[in-house]
Amino acid sequence: xxxAISLDLWKTLILDHDEDEAVRDRVRARAIREVLGEHGVVVxxxxxxxxxxxxxxxxxxxxxxxxxxxxTSNQIAFVLTQASVYPSRDMVDAVLPRYEAxxxxxxxxxxxxxxxxxxxxLARHYPLSLTSNTGKTSGHVLLNVLDTLNIRVPFxxxxxxxxxxxxxxxxxxxxxxxxxxxxKPEEIVHVGDSYRMDYQGARTAGLxxxxxGRQESLxxxxxxxxxxxxxxxxxxxxxx
Numbered sequence: 001x002x003x004a005i006s007l008d009l010w011k012t013l014i015l016d017h018d019e020d021e022a023v024r025d026r027v028r029a030r031a032i033r034e035v036l037g038e039h040g041v042v043v044x045x046x047x048x049x050x051x052x053x054x055x056x057x058x059x060x061x062x063x064x065x066x067x068x069x070x071x072t073s074n075q076i077a078f079v080l081t082q083a084s085v086y087p088s089r090d091m092v093d094a095v096l097p098r099y100e101a102x103x104x105x106x107x108x109x110x111x112x113x114x115x116x117x118x119x120x121x122l123a124r125h126y127p128l129s130l131t132s133n134t135g136k137t138s139g140h141v142l143l144n145v146l147d148t149l150n151i152r153v154p155f156x157x158x159x160x161x162x163x164x165x166x167x168x169x170x171x172x173x174x175x176x177x178x179x180x181x182x183x184k185p186e187e188i189v190h191v192g193d194s195y196r197m198d199y200q201g202a203r204t205a206g207l208x209x210x211x212x213g214r215q216e217s218l219x220x221x222x223x224x225x226x227x228x229x230x231x232x233x234x235x236x237x238x239x240x
Contacts, residue, residue, distance in 0.1 A: 002208055002235050004181045005122060006159075008168075008192030009132035009142070012212045013115055013151060014108040021136070024102040025052040028136070031098035032079060039091065043083045051082040052136075059135070071162045072100055072138045103137045103145060116150040118228040123154035125232065130155050131177050131190060133197070134162040157181065168194075169201025178207070189235060195222070210234060 007013060029048035036043055055078065059069050068074050076095050077087035085091070112118065122128060134142065139160025146152035157180045159173060166172035178185050185206035192198025193212045199222065202209040210231070211224040218224075225234055 001187065001239050002126070002189045003183055003187040004127045004129065004189075005231070005235070006129040006131045006177055006188055006190040006202075006207075008190070008194070008198050008212065009130055010108075011111065011193040012191060012198075013111055013119075013130075014145070014149065015111050016108050020106050020108070021056065022053065023106050024136070025049055027102040027105045028052055028099050031102070032076070032095050035095045035098065036083075036085065036091075039094070041085055043085065047083055048079055051079040054082075055079075055136070067167075070134075070165055070167065072096060072136060075099075075136060099136070100138055100141045103141065104148075107148065108145065110149055110151070112228060115228060116154075118231075119151055119154040122228070122232060123156075126235075127156045127181060128154050129157040129159060129177055129181060129188075131159045131168070131173065131192075132161065133168050134160050139163045168192075168197040169204065171205050174202060174205035174207060178205075189238070191225070191231065208238065 026049060029045050029052060032048050033043055033045045055069055055075055068078070073092050073096065076092045076099055080087040080091060119128065137145070139158065139162055142160065143152060143158065159177055159180065161167045161173065164173060164176050166176065174185070178188060181188060186208060189208035189210055190198060190202035191210045191212050195211060195215065195218060199209045199211045209223070211222055214224040214226055223234065225231055
């Protein structure tokens with residue numbers, strides 16, 4: 001019997017438009033250049049931008065390279081090193097607040113405009129966890145994004161990759177989800193848009209799973225919904 005729900009964040013609850021993250025990287029590059037300038041260090045803003053864009057390529061394409069990109073501090077250290085600047089703790093800490101604030105210059109939007117009410121309704125019946133990989137915005141900053149979009153309150157638990165140092169689909173993040181909820185794996189259903197990271201990741205760890213967004217060419221037994229409004233009914237059917 002399913003007793004708790006875990007939800008992915010990006011492309012399940014919130015989303016960016018195509019160039020949003022590139023625009024934010026321009027903001028980040030400018031901020032890094034200005035902070036370095038305050039410390040008497042002159043660097044190329046375009047070079048910083050290229051390094052920031054490269055982080056996303058590494059995260060996407062080279063699995064072995066992703067662990068070092070888990071935290072925003074490590075990302076900043078990488079960008080500084082690429083600019084031939086020694087990434088001292090003081091320098092990284094000076095850049096960090098402006099690096100993480102870039103998301104507020106260009107906010108993501110809700111996948112479903114009625115998500116605040118849909119989540120509130122679900123939370124009346126099930127504890128809700130948010131289980132999300134983070135990118136260039138850390139978990140504690142994403143909490144402020146959730147507040148701004150009015151979707152934070154229904155959640156009981158938050159599991160962000162930069163805080164737990166595991167990335168979906170690694171088994172470690174699912175074990176933390178299970179331990180945090182104090183339930184058996186099969187008593188939790190995870191809902192997310194990625195077949196590999198969310199659906200297969202959760203299933204491999206022994207959890208139940210529902211894909212957010214029906215897709216072509218998936219195994220016929222794949223459970224999927226196109227809206228959070230379908231979730232309660234789907235869970236009722238799974239519990240029969």
